[in-house]
Amino acid sequence: MNETYRDALRNNMDVRSISTSRLDWSEDTLAIGVFESEVELTGDLATLDQKFAGVLKELITEMEFKGKSGSSVVTRVGSGQSVRKVMFLGLGQPETLTLDGLRQAAASAARLATKEKSQVLGLSLPPWQNDAALTAGAIVEGLVLALHQDQRFKSEEDSAPKLQRVELLGLGEQDAAIAQAQKICEGVILARELVAAPANVVTPGKLAETAEQIAHECGLELEILETEDCEKLGMGAFLGVSHASDLPPKFIHLTYKPNGTPRRRLALIGKGVTFDSGGLNIKGAGSGIEMMKTDMGGAAAVLGAAQVLGRLKPGVELHFIVAATENMISGRAVRPGDILTASNGKTIEVNNTDAEGRLTLADALVFAEKLGVDAIVDLATLTGACVVALGDGIAGLWSSSDGLAAELAQTAELTGEKVWRMPLEEKYLSLIKSPIADLKNSAGRAAGAITGALFLKEFVKETAWAHLDVAGTVWADKEDGYNSAGATGYGVRLLVNWALLEGAEAGKSDG
Ligand code: BES
Ligand code: MN
Ligand code: ZN
Numbered sequence: 001m002n003e004t005y006r007d008a009l010r011n012n013m014d015v016r017s018i019s020t021s022r023l024d025w026s027e028d029t030l031a032i033g034v035f036e037s038e039v040e041l042t043g044d045l046a047t048l049d050q051k052f053a054g055v056l057k058e059l060i061t062e063m064e065f066k067g068k069s070g071s072s073v074v075t076r077v078g079s080g081q082s083v084r085k086v087m088f089l090g091l092g093q094p095e096t097l098t099l100d101g102l103r104q105a106a107a108s109a110a111r112l113a114t115k116e117k118s119q120v121l122g123l124s125l126p127p128w129q130n131d132a133a134l135t136a137g138a139i140v141e142g143l144v145l146a147l148h149q150d151q152r153f154k155s156e157e158d159s160a161p162k163l164q165r166v167e168l169l170g171l172g173e174q175d176a177a178i179a180q181a182q183k184i185c186e187g188v189i190l191a192r193e194l195v196a197a198p199a200n201v202v203t204p205g206k207l208a209e210t211a212e213q214i215a216h217e218c219g220l221e222l223e224i225l226e227t228e229d230c231e232k233l234g235m236g237a238f239l240g241v242s243h244a245s246d247l248p249p250k251f252i253h254l255t256y257k258p259n260g261t262p263r264r265r266l267a268l269i270g271k272g273v274t275f276d277s278g279g280l281n282i283k284g285a286g287s288g289i290e291m292m293k294t295d296m297g298g299a300a301a302v303l304g305a306a307q308v309l310g311r312l313k314p315g316v317e318l319h320f321i322v323a324a325t326e327n328m329i330s331g332r333a334v335r336p337g338d339i340l341t342a343s344n345g346k347t348i349e350v351n352n353t354d355a356e357g358r359l360t361l362a363d364a365l366v367f368a369e370k371l372g373v374d375a376i377v378d379l380a381t382l383t384g385a386c387v388v389a390l391g392d393g394i395a396g397l398w399s400s401s402d403g404l405a406a407e408l409a410q411t412a413e414l415t416g417e418k419v420w421r422m423p424l425e426e427k428y429l430s431l432i433k434s435p436i437a438d439l440k441n442s443a444g445r446a447a448g449a450i451t452g453a454l455f456l457k458e459f460v461k462e463t464a465w466a467h468l469d470v471a472g473t474v475w476a477d478k479e480d481g482y483n484s485a486g487a488t489g490y491g492v493r494l495l496v497n498w499a500l501l502e503g504a505e506a507g508k509s510d511g
Pocket of ligand 3: 357
C-alpha cells in the first residue's frame, strides 16, 4: 500500500487499554474527561487532587475551567511526582454527550499532549452508553485521525517529538475494538492521502493501481474495464467525459465475497473524477478549479472502505465501483450540446460539460444494478449547490428507500460524519428533461443539488439506492477536532459501519 501512510502508522503511537486506575497511573501525562458537574472534584478526583497537593483544584479555579464540551486545561504537577502533567477535557453534560464528543475529546487530548511534548498519555474517558468497546474504538479514531499528518510532498521531515503510547484507563480489555479501529483509521488515512495528492499523482491509473493493491492484499476480485470494454458495454456517458483526457479512463470494480451465503449484497460507488477542469464549460477564476483534485473524494472513500472491509471480512457481499477519469479540454472534448447515450440506452444532452460527475455515475449505477445487489450507495462530490445548502460539515443524503436512508443517518450519528436527508422532488424532474434527448445533464441554479440527485435516480430502476453529495465534506479549510486542515477521509467510517450493520442485521431494512 501507500508507503507514506504506512510510515505514518508505524511511527504512530501504540494504543492499549489497561486495568490500572487513574489514581494509580504513574507515567508522563494524565488526561481526564470531566463533566460540568464534576469540576468540584469529588470522589477519586478529590483523592487525585490531594495526591498532587491541590494543584488540580488550583488549575480549575485559575483557568475558570467549567467542563464545557470542547474545552481543555493542562498543568505541570509538582516535581517529585511520577506524573508530569495533568489535563482536563471538558465533556459538557452527561445527557448531551455523544460518541463523537468522546472522539473529539480524544483528539484534543492527542493534540494537546503533542504540544506539551508528552510521550506517554494516560486517557480516562467515560464509556458512552455503557458500551466500553464502542467507546474505545471511537477514542482510537479520535487519537489516530487527529495525529495523522501528510508529509509526502515535503522535502524535509518533521522532526518534532511524537506521542509514543496511549493507555486507555477504565474501559477494561479492548484489544479487538482497538485493532478494528486501527484498521478503520488506516482506511480513512488512505482516503485522505488519495484526496490530498494532486491530480498529477492521483490519476485514473493510480486509482486502478490502488484497487489492485487492495485486491492483492485482501484477496478481493478485481475487474478493470478499459475504454474498449466500456465501449462494448455502451457506457457512452462515462466515455464522453473521458474523451478529452490524455490519460486512459479506468472503470474499477472490486468484489468481496464472504465465506458461505452472503447476508446481503451491496454496491458502493464513488465519483472518481481525478481532475475536473469543467471541460469546455471551463471553470473560471474564483471557481475553485485549483481544488478540483478533490473531485475523486467519493472514490477515495469507497477504496478506503474496500481496504478496511477487505480486512474485516463481514458476512456481506460487497462491490466497490469507481468510474475513474479526468474531465479535460482538447479537440476531442465532448461539446456543449452533444448527445451521449448511457449504458441503459437513455440519451443525454450535455448542456454543460461541467456537470460531468453525473455522466460518469450514470454508467456506474447501471453497472451496479445489473449485478443484482440489494442496495446501492453512491458518494460523489457532485454539486457546488450542496455546499451552498449544507456547508462543508454536512453531506446531502437522497434516497429512494426510507429504510436505507434511516440506516445511513443512524450510522452517521455514531461515526460523526453528518448527513442531512434532502428530497427527491418529482416535480423538479421536468428541469432535467431535454427537448431533443431524454435528459439534459444540467438545470438552472435553483435546487442544483436536488436536480443532480434526480438525474442519478434515472439510472436506477428498482434497487434501493442512496446518494451522498460530499462536495463540501471531503475537504476542511481549517483544523476541526480529529480532522486536520485538508482532506478529511469523509465517508470511509460511514460506509464501513453501514456495511458491518448490514452484515449484522440483514434484512431489517425495508429497502
Ligand atoms: N466537481 C464539481 C462539484 C464541486 C463543486 C465539488 C465544489 C467540490 C466543490 C461538479 O462536477 C460541478 O462542476 N458541478 C457543477 C454542476 C452544474 C454545472 C450543474 C456545479 O456545482 O456548479
Ligand atoms: Mn464539474
Ligand atoms: Zn466534478
